[in-house]
Amino acid sequence: MGSSFEEKSVWVQLSSMVLVLGGYFVVAGSMMAGGVNTLIAYVPLFVTAVVLMVIVLIAGHILAAITGRPEPRDERDRLIEWRAESNSSWVLAIGVLAGISCMVLGYESVWVAHLLFGSLFLSSVLGFVLQLVYYRRGV
Amino acid sequence: MAKSKTRVRNRIRTLRFESGEMTQQHLAAQVGVSRQTLNAIEGGKYAPSLEVAFQIARVFDRPLEEVFQYDPVASGS
Numbered sequence: 625m626g627s628s629f630e631e632k633s634v635w636v637q638l639s640s641m642v643l644v645l646g647g648y649f650v651v652a653g654s655m656m657a658g659g660v661n662t663l664i665a666y667v668p669l670f671v672t673a674v675v676l677m678v679i680v681l682i683a684g685h686i687l688a689a690i691t692g693r694p695e696p697r698d699e700r701d702r703l704i705e706w707r708a709e710s711n712s713s714w715v716l717a718i719g720v721l722a723g724i725s726c727m728v729l730g731y732e733s734v735w736v737a738h739l740l741f742g743s744l745f746l747s748s749v750l751g752f753v754l755q756l757v758y759y760r761r762g763v
Numbered sequence: 764m765a766k767s768k769t770r771v772r773n774r775i776r777t778l779r780f781e782s783g784e785m786t787q788q789h790l791a792a793q794v795g796v797s798r799q800t801l802n803a804i805e806g807g808k809y810a811p812s813l814e815v816a817f818q819i820a821r822v823f824d825r826p827l828e829e830v831f832q833y834d835p836v837a838s839g840s
Binding site for chain 1: 768795797798799803808809811812
């Protein structure tokens with residue numbers, strides 16, 4: 625069975641997120657290991673990553689639209705998205721709790737910010753992976 | 764054949780054949796879902812909402828229970 629436009633869109637979002645934001649975390653991780661502890665120093669890197677991600681998302685969706693006719697979302701697409709979000713949101717919840725704990729323990733704001741951002745990233749990646757599993761295995 | 768994810772069985776493939784080999788794309792367009800979703804329904808990977816089930820039955824001009832059946836004993840899971 626060929627992939628629907630919605631499934632291709634999930635692949636595009638997953639790939640761009642892993643490539644671009646994954647790259648951000650590699651660079652930011654080395655900066656943090658190097659002792660850069662001011663949050664403002666990460667802003668140019670963050671803005672670059674966001675702009676790059678938007679470009680990759682647009683290019684990916686244009687490619688997906690060229691290889692298959694875009695169709696509106698239907699009830700199965702919505703159910704798959706809801707179920708994937710429901711089964712991946714615990715990662716973000718753990719990240720938020722860990723972030724609050726780090727604030728209470730007096731960690732630098734750069735660590736707290738990246739812990740929160742990292743948990744949002746991992747939660748989103750898990751959500752996209754689950755969506756792809758549900759598209760293939762059924763819901 | 765792939766394992767079914769739902770206990771809802773259907774005769775869509777047979778009914779499409781009896782309707783002059785109606786394509787999945789054609790039926791999906793009439794019902795308002797994607798071809799992939801119709802394929803998932805036909806293959807037992809997705810149980811449609813009541814509304815979509817009624818719409819499919821209406822396309823074939825059959826009562827709902829002639830198109831969809833509920834299998835209380837899951838054979839595929």
